[in-house]
Amino acid sequence: MKKFITITVGLLVGIFSISAQNWCGTVEHQKKLYTDNPGLADTLEERLEAFNRLQEENAANGVRNDDHHIIPVVFHVIHKGGTENISLTQIEDQIRILNDDFARLNADTTNTPSVFAEYAGDTRIKFRLAKIDPDGSCTEGVTRTFSDLTNNAKDNVKALIQWNPENYLNVWVVKSIENFSETDGIILGFAQFPNLLWSKSETDGIVLRDDHCGSIGTAQGVSGRTLTHEAGHWLNLIHIWGDEDCGNDQVNDTPTAKEANHGVCTNHFPWDRGCETGSGQTITQESGEMFMNYMDYSDGYCQNMFSLGQGTRMRSAINQYRVNLTTESNLIATGANDNYVTVDCAPIAEFKANFTYGCAGDGLNYESNSYNTPVDSISSYEWTFEGGTPSSSTEQNPSVIYNESGIFKTTLTVTNRVGSSTTIKEAYVNISPENADMSAPYFQNFESNEFPTFDNNPHWNWTTSASEDPSWQWTTEVSSPNLSPIDNNINSASIRIRSSEFNQIGEKHILITPSIDLSNTLTPVRAYFDLAYARRNGNSNDNLKVYVSKDCGRTWTRRFNKDTDALATNGGGNHFFDFAPTDNQWDQFNVNLNTYAGEGNVILKFEFSGEEGNWLYIDNFVVCNSNDLSLNDHPFTELNIFPNPSKGDATIEFELYQDAEIQIALNNIYGAVLAQENLELKAAINSIQLKEIYSSLKAGIYFVQLTQNGSGVTKKIVITD
Numbered sequence: 001m002k003k004f005i006t007i008t009v010g011l012l013v014g015i016f017s018i019s020a021q022n023w024c025g026t027v028e029h030q031k032k033l034y035t036d037n038p039g040l041a042d043t044l045e046e047r048l049e050a051f052n053r054l055q056e057e058n059a060a061n062g063v064r065n066d067d068h069h070i071i072p073v074v075f076h077v078i079h080k081g082g083t084e085n086i087s088l089t090q091i092e093d094q095i096r097i098l099n100d101d102f103a104r105l106n107a108d109t110t111n112t113p114s115v116f117a118e119y120a121g122d123t124r125i126k127f128r129l130a131k132i133d134p135d136g137s138c139t140e141g142v143t144r145t146f147s148d149l150t151n152n153a154k155d156n157v158k159a160l161i162q163w164n165p166e167n168y169l170n171v172w173v174v175k176s177i178e179n180f181s182e183t184d185g186i187i188l189g190f191a192q193f194p195n196l197l198w199s200k201s202e203t204d205g206i207v208l209r210d211d212h213c214g215s216i217g218t219a220q221g222v223s224g225r226t227l228t229h230e231a232g233h234w235l236n237l238i239h240i241w242g243d244e245d246c247g248n249d250q251v252n253d254t255p256t257a258k259e260a261n262h263g264v265c266t267n268h269f270p271w272d273r274g275c276e277t278g279s280g281q282t283i284t285q286e287s288g289e290m291f292m293n294y295m296d297y298s299d300g301y302c303q304n305m306f307s308l309g310q311g312t313r314m315r316s317a318i319n320q321y322r323v324n325l326t327t328e329s330n331l332i333a334t335g336a337n338d339n340y341v342t343v344d345c346a347p348i349a350e351f352k353a354n355f356t357y358g359c360a361g362d363g364l365n366y367e368s369n370s371y372n373t374p375v376d377s378i379s380s381y382e383w384t385f386e387g388g389t390p391s392s393s394t395e396q397n398p399s400v401i402y403n404e405s406g407i408f409k410t411t412l413t414v415t416n417r418v419g420s421s422t423t424i425k426e427a428y429v430n431i432s433p434e435n436a437d438m439s440a441p442y443f444q445n446f447e448s449n450e451f452p453t454f455d456n457n458p459h460w461n462w463t464t465s466a467s468e469d470p471s472w473q474w475t476t477e478v479s480s481p482n483l484s485p486i487d488n489n490i491n492s493a494s495i496r497i498r499s500s501e502f503n504q505i506g507e508k509h510i511l512i513t514p515s516i517d518l519s520n521t522l523t524p525v526r527a528y529f530d531l532a533y534a535r536r537n538g539n540s541n542d543n544l545k546v547y548v549s550k551d552c553g554r555t556w557t558r559r560f561n562k563d564t565d566a567l568a569t570n571g572g573g574n575h576f577f578d579f580a581p582t583d584n585q586w587d588q589f590n591v592n593l594n595t596y597a598g599e600g601n602v603i604l605k606f607e608f609s610g611e612e613g614n615w616l617y618i619d620n621f622v623v624c625n626s627n628d629l630s631l632n633d634h635p636f637t638e639l640n641i642f643p644n645p646s647k648g649d650a651t652i653e654f655e656l657y658q659d660a661e662i663q664i665a666l667n668n669i670y671g672a673v674l675a676q677e678n679l680e681l682k683a684a685i686n687s688i689q690l691k692e693i694y695s696s697l698k699a700g701i702y703f704v705q706l707t708q709n710g711s712g713v714t715k716k717i718v719i720t721d
């Protein structure tokens with residue numbers, strides 16, 4: 001019988017680990033901080049040990065800490081104007097769930113098995129939205145910041161806005177979180193442990209996905225318990241399995257657990273994974289594991305308790321690390337005290353338009369996103385639209401037409417009985433003529449010191465994104481030796497950007513071309529540019545994308561996407577000091593524009609992001625029909641091979657921008673041709689299986705080569721056993 005059970009459990013575990021997702025990023029976040037800050041680990045482990053020792057001493061000496069605590073909270077919603085800009089009601093729903101769970105007022109306490117129920121309890125910790133901000137102004141406990149960083153967020157969002165962590169629990173709500181762990185899965189939230197407060201106060205707080213914040217709005221259908229778990233970490237709780245095989249979570253009334261439990265729920269009780277009872281442990285392993293504890297990885301609706309010991313540990317963390325946070329004076333200063341009388345706040349003006357780019361004659365729909373007060377308390381909206389018809393409006397969500405091309409500002413003032421606020425967005429609307437003033441071949445050699453704006457020729461203007469970081473800049477340091485098809489014989493300047501100077505990792509730095517008329521340009525059409533780039537060190541992680549629009553920038557299609565290795569033109573080595581390319585360290589890159597031939601207004605957008613990279617230079621930007629300029633050219637846009645490395649077969653995928661007879665070849669590492677085929681293919685995305693051209697593929701390194709008339713592209717593929 002015993003044997004049978006063991007086998008069954010083994011099978012179940014096997015099934016669960018397939019779907020296992022490490023949705024909490026707290027431990028990985030701490031590991032990353034340790035890697036990035038040598039020496040920090042030792043300090044913090046010492047602090048943690050001292051904390052654990054004190055806990056044991058207090059328990060042995062009967063020292064109690066039964067005080068009740070209230071924690072003022074601020075939610076910083078980081079958004080791009082989409083659904084991730086969640087409502088105050090959704091945030092209030094999250095606070096309700098958090099408080100129910102911490103006070104054991106949750107509706108599902110009846111699911112706690114009776115052997116554990118007597119150890120489950122109220123943590124005596126409450127959370128309240130702050131009513132007074134750090135400036136002493138009235139707040140609803142929610143700030144809203146418009147930023148790209150809401151996608152794939154990490155610690156970088158914390159630099160956008162943080163209220164003093166000695167006074168507030170900061171929660172950043174974002175669209176998605178970068179998975180910085182070694183395992184697959186979607187990170188729903190991550191916290192920073194309190195013993196890091198003195199060393200890394202600038203990152204103290206919790207990052208949470210909007211679709212797991214509360215249980216309504218964008219989080220409809222979820223339990224809202226991600227924040228319960230993360231707030232546990234933020235108050236020094238460790239995962240219930242101690243992050244080790246049958247590890248120690250430093251709490252006596254939680255049984256030892258083998259590892260994270262995924263998908264384990266009420267019907268699996270009792271759930272024994274074979275750990276031994278630890279010394280001082282109150283509940284023996286015969287009761288099984290406490291998978292319904294908030295600090296496990298079981299699904300939110302299977303969780304229902306903190307143990308009394310966990311409550312004690314969290315209150316000790318407040319007493320040791322977060323002393324100021326719950327003092328009466330701090331509660332009064334943040335409006336989180338019991339006697340605080342809620343008042344209406346003055347609104348904060350904020351707005352968005354459905355598009356900020358368009359063609360002359362296009363209409364835009366504006367929407368007020370003003371906050372910090374209930375919408376129905378706002379008594380007036382005063383809009384002004386430079387360049388728009390009408391030029392002003394008192395509606396909440398007005399529509400405006402822009403008949404002339406130009407770059408225009410928009411202003412909104414909102415007022416309620418308490419006060420008013422104004423937000424001005426300079427250069428918010430960018431309107432192009434329906435047919436661009438310039439036609440192909442278009443050439444910009446970046447030689448004029450007027451770049452990017454030309455006072456006497458505004459239709460030549462390039463636009464760069466407004467950014468507080470150093471961004472795209474004009475330079476006379478280096479210039480390309482003209483790899484591009486038009487040789488102008490002037491080589492003294494170029495433009496450049498460097499991610500190692502960015503303050504905001506993850507921010508996208510935009511460079512937009514003027515609009516170009518391709519209505520009389522026949523295929524093949526491409527944009528060409530000369531590029532030089534080097535990594536700075538092993539951590540360099542840069543990306544350049546190019547997007548194309550044919551509707552004056554309203555919508556964009558990505559046509560180019562290259563990372564660090566693909567961008568490097570210096571052979572791939574590190575350049576710690578300023579990278580200044582030699583003539584042969586420039587390469588010509590291009591973007592296929594065939595689908596844009598015949599369009600009256602085509603715009604290209606360069607989007608650069610990254611970290612720790614050296615200079616990326618661009619020079620000699622050309623849009624033209626490549627035949628007109630007798631280019632030595634091949635018809636391939638991209639060559640992708642996937643999976644790579646591969647265990648067997650792989651897919652070779654490439655786009656042809658014209659019908660062509662091409663040659664595909666497979667070479668081994670010594671250059672010997674293993675297979676070769678000529679193919680007549682259409683202008684489309686084509687794909688071929690590697691085994692179709694060479695069936696006896698063995699483990700090794702190969703090169704796939706596509707050529708036409710002696711010119712082409714090559715890519716490496718690794719086949720493993």
Ligand SMILES: [Zn+2]
Pocket residue numbers: 024025026027229233239
């Ligand atoms: Zn966790």
